[in-house]
Amino acid sequence: MTAPASAPHIDARGLDVRFPGGVQALRGLDLQVPRGQLVAIIGPSGCGKSTLLRVVAGLAPASGGTIDVAGEAPARVRARRAVAFVFQDPTLLPWRSVHANVRLPLELARVPRNEQNIAADTALALVGLSEFAAASPAALSGGMKMRASLARALVGRPELLLLDEPFGALDELTRERLNDELLRLWERDRFTGLAVTHNVGEAVLLGDRVVVLSARPGRIVADLPIDLPRPRRAALVGTPEFAAVAAEVRARLRAADVAA
Numbered sequence: 001m002t003a004p005a006s007a008p009h010i011d012a013r014g015l016d017v018r019f020p021g022g023v024q025a026l027r028g029l030d031l032q033v034p035r036g037q038l039v040a041i042i043g044p045s046g047c048g049k050s051t052l053l054r055v056v057a058g059l060a061p062a063s064g065g066t067i068d069v070a071g072e073a074p075a076r077v078r079a080r081r082a083v084a085f086v087f088q089d090p091t092l093l094p095w096r097s098v099h100a101n102v103r104l105p106l107e108l109a110r111v112p113r114n115e116q117n118i119a120a121d122t123a124l125a126l127v128g129l130s131e132f133a134a135a136s137p138a139a140l141s142g143g144m145k146m147r148a149s150l151a152r153a154l155v156g157r158p159e160l161l162l163l164d165e166p167f168g169a170l171d172e173l174t175r176e177r178l179n180d181e182l183l184r185l186w187e188r189d190r191f192t193g194l195a196v197t198h199n200v201g202e203a204v205l206l207g208d209r210v211v212v213l214s215a216r217p218g219r220i221v222a223d224l225p226i227d228l229p230r231p232r233r234a235a236l237v238g239t240p241e242f243a244a245v246a247a248e249v250r251a252r253l254r255a256a257d258v259a260a
């Protein structure tokens with residue numbers, strides 16, 4: 001069953017997550033995300049951001065409330081490979097070439113080999129890694145590994161992309177470049193995206209909205225629309241309009257942290 005096009009792509013209501021040891025990561029979280037929207041999630045350390053992504057991905061169960069993705073249970077969406085995850089660690093398989101890593105999701109989905117190759121070639125070209133298709137992941141820099149990881153996530157054209165602090169381990173310039181690349185990919189595919197970040201500037205640059213979580217147990221304490229024009233690129237970060245929006249987000253984040 002598919003939800004009507006007007007229904008939110010992600011619909012979490014009263015979401016609770018309590019781990020078996022008793023830690024409550026999320027409490028009463030309500031989040032509705034329309035299809036094609038890019039939402040940045042920010043909050044104090046340990047407030048449940050990764051847990052939220054894991055629940056949306058169908059990798060962890062909710063203990064209370066409801067969560068639907070495209071009108072279905074998240075695990076079903078994962079089973080039909082409509083969701084992709086990008087972590088801080090690019091997790092490339094060292095014994096496979098870059099190309100073989102990128103086509104892996106299609107191989108697992110038993111897509112015909114020629115289609116796998118075409119899609120992997122396209123994804124690698126989009127992230128500027130065509131020349132490294134035959135290389136081993138060990139030959140890539142940190143930024144290039146992350147590009148390969150992005151290409152692998154997007155090779156199957158997922159409806160939903162979950163990003164968990166993906167560029168956090170990279171130097172600032174590489175991070176800027178990758179954010180530009182991510183924005184370009186989103187402009188092409190218009191997937192729905194949830195991006196967890198610790199960086200206020202990154203949240204404002206990427207997000208149609210910035211959702212601020214409270215300290216654990218996480219719930220939404222601010223949901224700020226970001227009305228900066230698109231297409232956006234990292235150069236926007238230096239403008240006064242950007243600085244004003246970022247200052248507002250920073251103030252809300254500080255308030256969430258102090259409330260802890």
Ligand SMILES: Nc1ncnc2c1ncn2[C@@H]1O[C@H](COP(=O)(O)OP(=O)(O)OP(=O)(O)O)[C@@H](O)[C@H]1O
Nearest residue numbers: 019021023025044045046047048049050051052216
């Ligand atoms: N499998 C688990 N079992 C028990 N507790 C867990 C488990 N996973 C996470 N937690 C706890 O739940 C809370 C939320 O963790 P989570 O990783 O979602 O936070 P986060 O906001 O992503 O953190 P950070 O900003 O530091 O990356 C933390 O207190 C964490 O220790």
